[in-house]
Amino acid sequence: MTRDELSAVLPWTPPALMIDELQSWEAYRQVVTTKRLFEVAADGVPKAPWFPSCMLVEGVAQSAALLYRLSYGDRVADRRPLLGWLRVRIRGSAIAGELVTFSVLSVKMTLDGGVFRGSACSVSSRLVTVELAVATRTPEPM
16 A cells, blocks of 8 residues: 555545555554655755654554554544554654654454554664554544
């Protein structure tokens, strides 16, 4: 699944979308996604050589939301994910240009939400580990 296809499934759009590609997934169980980290200024010159770790946590959360959306399909198309972090451990920061892999396992998932464990890893190390909860709601008409 490409970034454009992901934008059609998830409520985030670039530049807030923290997933570039879906690598693999098993319904109701696990998902693996990737993100190539680029931090570029408006003039096209790369910014700082590191990437904020909080954005890696967001990538794990968006991957959990993707697993939920793919697993339940059209039954939850009108629902929006509400993400909450139960525990976050930041072990390091990523370097701009690195490929980061987000791996998420479902601890428990229902139509109304779930609990997930995930991590963001670079080629050389685990950068963050996350436990998070996802609830969903249907937006009310305005």
